[in-house]
Amino acid sequence: MGRKILLIEDDRETASYLVRGLSEEGHGVDHVEDGRDGLFRATDGSFDLVILDRMVPGLDGLSLLKAMRAANVETPVLILSALASVTDRIEGLESGSDDYLAKPFSFGELLARVNALLRRGEGKTAADLRILVGDLEIEPLSRVVRRAGRVIELKPREYRLLEYLARNEGRVVTRTMLLEQVWDYHFDPGTNVIDVHVSRLRRKLEDGFERPILHTVRGAGYRLAATA
Amino acid sequence: MRLPTTLRVGLLAALLALFSNVALIGFIHWRTYDDSIEAVRQQVVEAASALDVVYASGGRRALDKAIVDTLAAGDPQLLAAIVDRTGAGRVGNVGAILDMAPPLQPGYHNGRVRRRAGAAPAGAAYRLRPIDHGDWLLTGRSLGERMRFQRTLESSLGLALAISVLLGLLCGLIIARYVGSRVGEMAEVADSIAGGDLAQRVPISGSGDAFDGLARQINRMLDRIAALMEELRLLTDSLAHDLRSPVGRLRARVEAALAAGDEQKRDALLGGVLQEADSLMRILTTVLEIGRTEAMASRRQFAPLDPAELAGELAEMYEPIAEEAGCVLRVEAEAGLPPYPGHRQLLAQTLSNLLDNALSYARSGGEVVLIAQMRDGRLRLGVADRGPGIAAADLAEARRRFGRLDSSRNSAGAGLGLALAEAVAHLHGGVLELADNAPGLRAMLVLPLAGRE
Numbered sequence: 001m002g003r004k005i006l007l008i009e010d011d012r013e014t015a016s017y018l019v020r021g022l023s024e025e026g027h028g029v030d031h032v033e034d035g036r037d038g039l040f041r042a043t044d045g046s047f048d049l050v051i052l053d054r055m056v057p058g059l060d061g062l063s064l065l066k067a068m069r070a071a072n073v074e075t076p077v078l079i080l081s082a083l084a085s086v087t088d089r090i091e092g093l094e095s096g097s098d099d100y101l102a103k104p105f106s107f108g109e110l111l112a113r114v115n116a117l118l119r120r121g122e123g124k125t126a127a128d129l130r131i132l133v134g135d136l137e138i139e140p141l142s143r144v145v146r147r148a149g150r151v152i153e154l155k156p157r158e159y160r161l162l163e164y165l166a167r168n169e170g171r172v173v174t175r176t177m178l179l180e181q182v183w184d185y186h187f188d189p190g191t192n193v194i195d196v197h198v199s200r201l202r203r204k205l206e207d208g209f210e211r212p213i214l215h216t217v218r219g220a221g222y223r224l225a226a227t228a
Numbered sequence: 229m230r231l232p233t234t235l236r237v238g239l240l241a242a243l244l245a246l247f248s249n250v251a252l253i254g255f256i257h258w259r260t261y262d263d264s265i266e267a268v269r270q271q272v273v274e275a276a277s278a279l280d281v282v283y284a285s286g287g288r289r290a291l292d293k294a295i296v297d298t299l300a301a302g303d304p305q306l307l308a309a310i311v312d313r314t315g316a317g318r319v320g321n322v323g324a325i326l327d328m329a330p331p332l333q334p335g336y337h338n339g340r341v342r343r344r345a346g347a348a349p350a351g352a353a354y355r356l357r358p359i360d361h362g363d364w365l366l367t368g369r370s371l372g373e374r375m376r377f378q379r380t381l382e383s384s385l386g387l388a389l390a391i392s393v394l395l396g397l398l399c400g401l402i403i404a405r406y407v408g409s410r411v412g413e414m415a416e417v418a419d420s421i422a423g424g425d426l427a428q429r430v431p432i433s434g435s436g437d438a439f440d441g442l443a444r445q446i447n448r449m450l451d452r453i454a455a456l457m458e459e460l461r462l463l464t465d466s467l468a469h470d471l472r473s474p475v476g477r478l479r480a481r482v483e484a485a486l487a488a489g490d491e492q493k494r495d496a497l498l499g500g501v502l503q504e505a506d507s508l509m510r511i512l513t514t515v516l517e518i519g520r521t522e523a524m525a526s527r528r529q530f531a532p533l534d535p536a537e538l539a540g541e542l543a544e545m546y547e548p549i550a551e552e553a554g555c556v557l558r559v560e561a562e563a564g565l566p567p568y569p570g571h572r573q574l575l576a577q578t579l580s581n582l583l584d585n586a587l588s589y590a591r592s593g594g595e596v597v598l599i600a601q602m603r604d605g606r607l608r609l610g611v612a613d614r615g616p617g618i619a620a621a622d623l624a625e626a627r628r629r630f631g632r633l634d635s636s637r638n639s640a641g642a643g644l645g646l647a648l649a650e651a652v653a654h655l656h657g658g659v660l661e662l663a664d665n666a667p668g669l670r671a672m673l674v675l676p677l678a679g680r681e
Contacts, residue, residue, distance in 0.1 A: 085517040086577060087525060087574075088520070090526075094529075104509070106502075157545075185577070186573050187517075188510055188513065189577075189584065192549075193545060193546065193548075193580075200548055218499060219499055
């Protein structure tokens with residue numbers, strides 16, 4: 001299902017690569033190169049997501065974002081930036097963006113984040129509704145997890161990890177996304193910390209069951225899905 | 229036209245001397261002139277009143293006699309005479325009054341008289357009063373001597389003025405030469421520094437004057453610049469050095485992938501390429517992070533946090549890793565620690581780096597302790613391990629960016645962890661303490677609670 005994305009990016013090479021990639025995914029992409037044009041387009045309310053380069057001519061990304069939020073435009077915004085330090089990320093997020101991706105990035109990472117943001121815009125998934133992924137059943141209110149009717153005991157962090165994966169059912173979720181969304185850390189720990197947590201969760205979800213449900217997507221991240 | 233600075237300062241000093249001395253000398257001239265005029269007037273008034281008394285008591289005849297007698301006393305400056313209504317002398321030593329057309333005016337005058345017919349006019353101060361038969365009594369003093377004195381005074385004052393201007397010029401030149409030589413020294417140093425010789429320093433005269441103060445400031449600044457340059461040089465050297473091996477591996481893997489015949493093998497090799505690229509990115513990001521942190525730009529992002537909670541979170545995060553490494557990860561957090569205003573992300577990143585280090589060095593069965601405690605009003609946050617530790621001699625090296633204690637270790641960003649920890653400690657106004665854990669390393673951020681600038 002295609003959605004409308006506004007891309008504000010002055011680097012032509014990055015822009016054409018993104019326009020091509022996102023179009024192949026079925027999204028409609030409008031591309032502007034100038035910050036002022038970008039603000040004008042972003043405030044007309046017809047987009048589902050804005051991808052914003054932090055440094056564009058005309059009006060810098062963070063000012064654009066603030067102006068957008070000041071005008072009560074709540075369209076989700078993903079910032080792309082070569083400024084990659086923790087401080088820069090936090091600054092970006094505090095300016096009202098919904099996600100922050102450092103350049104250079106892999107297209108898989110970008111797509112995973114775009115999909116997560118678009119899904120968020122689809123109308124809030126009520127937190128108290130049951131989430132079903134194949135034979136996996138999650139009750140967010142009581143935090144009870146069952147697979148094929150059997151209760152699986154999870155630690156709080158494992159539960160949050162699973163819930164985030166489940167809310168993005170069928171989509172790739174990257175390690176960085178997990179680190180940011182589940183742990184609220186915006187740095188790269190540099191070790192396989194996330195992998196170890198995921199493989200523990202996987203053991204609890206899959207041991208004693210026939211079908212795998214938590215899949216590793218090589219070079220990208222993980223996907224929770226009933227089928228591979 | 230541009231004059232040399234020395235000359236300009238000299239001329240300025242001379243000009244200032246000229247102005248101040250003209251004012252001073254003018255004042256002296258004005259006061260002495262007024263004083264002497266006043267003294268003359270006093271003498272005239274006294275002499276006149278004496279003759280007035282004679283005239284009042286003895287009449288015209290007694291007055292004539294008194295004038296002759298007074299003049300006979302021999303005061304050469306004294307003027308005493310009876311003149312007619314045109315000012316021509318009848319009795320006494322004045323022949324004619326000049327500069328006053330008849331009718332004569334009673335009272336005190338400054339003017340000129342001629343003593344005898346044919347004599348040169350002379351300056352005089354005199355008083356006129358009418359007496360009988362339309363005649364006038366003139367009593368006064370010749371100003372000839374007065375004028376000479378005044379002229380001598382004026383020429384002396386003029387000479388003094390000229391001398392003062394010369395002295396001013398001289399002093400100005402001396403001062404300008406002194407200032408010029410001190411400034412010149414600094415300019416020379418600045419020049420050779422601009423030429424690339426950062427070792428030069430401004431000499432200090434030891435007099436403790438403003439120039440010494442300036443020289444010290446400049447030298448301090450130069451020391452700082454030199455230290456920064458050295459650090460930058462080391463950084464770029466080690467960055468280049470540190471990047472060489474991952475870039476080399478990257479290249480080798482790309483080459484291998486290009487040569488790989490079967491697709492599956494190529495994919496595996498390309499996966500490795502991605503990993504290498506990511507580790508390069510990580511190194512660069514960490515270097516930038518240290519730079520940003522040292523620039524203190526992130527203090528705006530400080531917010532109160534619970535140190536024990538932070539330690540707990542990280543312990544929970546690393547517990548599976550510790551388990552895989554066969555170590556025990558333990559938290560030693562004091563109960564009831566006060567909230568600490570800090571940068572949660574950077575503190576977490578630092579602790580995560582320290583834990584990473586500790587766990588990668590820890591032997592199986594070893595223990596890694598995550599510590600959060602208050603000592604002497606300072607928050608101590610850190611990690612203690614039972615690994616090989618760092619020899620005392622190598623501690624300084626360890627703190628440096630890319631300090632390489634262990635060249636065999638090639639995990640990405642190795643050697644940056646402690647430098648980042650130190651930068652984060654500085655950001656919070658504290659220090660990074662590296663101590664022997666006997667055996668092992670105890671790396672602690674020691675952060676003041678209050679009073680940080």
